[in-house]
Amino acid sequence: MVAVVLSAQATDKSVNIATRILFKIANTPEDIFALGEQRLAEYIQRIGLYKSKARHxxxxxxxxxxxxxxxxxxxxxxxxxxxxxxRKTANVILNTAFGEAVMAVDTHIFRVSNRIGLAPGKTVLIVEQKLMKAIPKDYMVNAHHWLILHGRYICKARKPDCTHCIIADLCKYKDKTV
Incomplete structure (x- = not known):
């Protein structure tokens, strides 16, 4: 849960570096609480919004x-x-830690879902609800990760790499690069 809270508006790399150090010192709620806000902030200062994250x-x-x-x-x-x-953080925890068939919609999933036409919507909640209906339950636990990775590495925000997209023939994005 700590890593998920830290990951908001941060890179996986920065979270991994910070948690690798932090979890050697404190890896239980008691241990992290005992650090206090100031000492915790020192461990996570390379992460964006670290002061408010330490407080939270x-x-x-x-x-x-x-x-x-x-x-x-x-x-x-x-x-x-x-x-x-x-909601997004709760969904990530429910999905990855507890194996629940829920969908955490981040910016990558929101973009991909709208671009390809899988679950178009104007809000994150609408996209989440449509994805829950569109994705078979057997695939739901992994779908979150597949869609994020697709959005990070293929269907990128500024320059989608449509030539390497395995679903380009199904995609409804009008500005495809192929």
Missing amino acids: LIATCQILVEQHNSIVPNNRTELEALPGVG
């Missing part, structure tokens, strides 16, 4: 210790009640 994580760890027996909850309502955890 300290508050979240306190709640986990005091209200959840130091266990990350496995339901959306309790997850979204934690500081720094919104």
